[in-house]
């Protein structure tokens with residue numbers, strides 16, 4: 001990974017962890033005095049807007065086309081950029097709310113594993129087990 005490499009000029013070296021990304025986003029907002037706009041409501045709305053932009057990149061594609069979207073450098077680049085936007089707002093929202101995103105996702109995965117045991121759901125898209 002980049003972390004063990006030589007130092008990079010400020011701003012050119014990406015964060016290696018979600019915590020480092022959160023730190024960088026916090027600094028970005030502080031430098032611009034934008035924390036005042038980063039309320040949970042505003043960040044959640046911005047997150048939703050970016051998810052909409054991601055959906056817009058995929059909405060008219062067939063399932064097969066969507067599975068190959070990254071083969072097209074232009075379309076793939078747009079998908080990548082929107083996912084970056086989604087990540088930014090999700091990580092910023094979690095930081096403002098004091099939520100450890102990896103732990104929250106891990107907790108949800110643990111719960112999903114309990115609700116959807118392999119032996120009962122493997123190969124099935126059926127949901128809503130009564131647990």
Ligand SMILES: [Mg+2]
Pocket residue numbers: 050053081082085
């Ligand atoms: Mg966007």
